[in-house]
Amino acid sequence: MRVHDFALDLRQPLTTAHGDIERREGFLVAVDVDGHKGIGEATPLPGWTESLAECCEALADVNDPKQAIETDALADAPAARHAVSLALADARARRDDAPLAASFASNSHTSLPVNSTVGDAPVEETVEAAENAVSAGFDCLKLKVGARDTDADIARLRAVREAVGDDVSLRADANGAWDRWTADRVLAAISDLDLEYVEQPLPAEELAGHAVLRRRHDTPIALDESLASVPPARALASNAADVLVCKPMALGGPDRVLDVASHARDAGVDIVVTTTIDAVVARLGSLHVAAALPGERAHGLATASLLDSDVAADPAPVSKGIMSVPESPGLGIDPDAVLD
Numbered sequence: 446m447r448v449h450d451f452a453l454d455l456r457q458p459l460t461t462a463h464g465d466i467e468r469r470e471g472f473l474v475a476v477d478v479d480g481h482k483g484i485g486e487a488t489p490l491p492g493w494t495e496s497l498a499e500c501c502e503a504l505a506d507v508n509d510p511k512q513a514i515e516t517d518a519l520a521d522a523p524a525a526r527h528a529v530s531l532a533l534a535d536a537r538a539r540r541d542d543a544p545l546a547a548s549f550a551s552n553s554h555t556s557l558p559v560n561s562t563v564g565d566a567p568v569e570e571t572v573e574a575a576e577n578a579v580s581a582g583f584d585c586l587k588l589k590v591g592a593r594d595t596d597a598d599i600a601r602l603r604a605v606r607e608a609v610g611d612d613v614s615l616r617a618d619a620n621g622a623w624d625r626w627t628a629d630r631v632l633a634a635i636s637d638l639d640l641e642y643v644e645q646p647l648p649a650e651e652l653a654g655h656a657v658l659r660r661r662h663d664t665p666i667a668l669d670e671s672l673a674s675v676p677p678a679r680a681l682a683s684n685a686a687d688v689l690v691c692k693p694m695a696l697g698g699p700d701r702v703l704d705v706a707s708h709a710r711d712a713g714v715d716i717v718v719t720t721t722i723d724a725v726v727a728r729l730g731s732l733h734v735a736a737a738l739p740g741e742r743a744h745g746l747a748t749a750s751l752l753d754s755d756v757a758a759d760p761a762p763v764s765k766g767i768m769s770v771p772e773s774p775g776l777g778i779d780p781d782a783v784l785d
């Protein structure tokens with residue numbers, strides 16, 4: 446298995462309640478299955494995955510990629526596991542001459558709606574970013590909240606709803622910033638704004654708290670960080686979520702997302718797939734996984750524009766809030782173009 450490191454700066458930092466994301470570093474891996482190349486990406490993000498150093502170490506220990514997955518050797522390094530699992534899936538789909546999405550599901554989507562990711566900023570700047578996204582064709586926006594005081598966040602959400610009108614779907618992502626009392630107060634104050642959901646209002650471990658918020662308020666609740674710290678089956682059993690936000694990088698690979706999604710479907714819970722602000726290889730992997738899932742929700746995959754550069758040209762740019770799934774075999778990118 447070949448491993449190459451990379452580092453990409455963000456165009457401007459993405460401010461979240463969890464801190465600023467300024468730069469993304471990771472590894473591209475190349476594997477061979479029956480003479481067919483496959484490529485994967487590990488872009489760790491502490492809080493969701495192992496550290497960069499731990500990821501590097503885990504990948505260095507991989508001799509036989511297929512065996513590493515089969516023996517669960519990368520159980521404690523989800524980003525490393527993601528790279529290996531994605532590379533194997535890419536190689537197998539190329540061997541079978543099928544797009545990755547079609548190798549995951551027979552009736553996959555050919556294109557998907559995606560949300561625009563709007564970072565924390567003062568109210569005027571937030572409204573401007575929201576209006577720009579709607580002008581660019583997005584009809585779903587995800588606003589970061591929880592980084593400033595709750596009255597300011599409530600004012601930001603209200604101002605955006607007033608600016609974009611009722612036809613645009615709005616999501617808010619608090620990245621676990623609130624306690625139960627604060628979340629209760631915010632959810633009561635925004636009950637008239639018709640948010641599609643509030644993502645991770647409480648810290649990751651607080652499944653019971655999220656279940657209480659769901660019972661008390663009409664605004665749906667999504668879990669993100671929780672899935673990186675508790676088994677997804679427990680999150681589902683706790684009735685803590687209307688939506689699970691699945692990050693392939695955090696869950697350990699596309700196969701893990703498909704597994705969570707099949708359990709979620711049985712529980713009547715929707716899946717939204719998002720990147721961890723990744724390079725093109727992992728973004729494409731997430732796009733193919735999202736395309737293989739049922740449902741019509743917008744996914745959180747429109748993060749290429751947050752990066753200053755990339756490891757290769759992007760075959761799936763966002764156009765008017767929609768991403769088309771590449772139809773060529775595997776991920777839809779030439780491994781040699783990425784690794785040389």
Ligand SMILES: O=C(O)CCC(=O)c1ccccc1C(=O)O
Nearest residue numbers: 560562587669719720721722745
């Ligand atoms: O969902 C999106 O719109 C993009 C992905 C995103 O917001 C994100 C990106 C990196 C780390 C955490 C998160 C998050 O969903 O909290």
Ligand SMILES: [Mg+2]
Nearest residue numbers: 618644645669
């Ligand atoms: Mg989130």
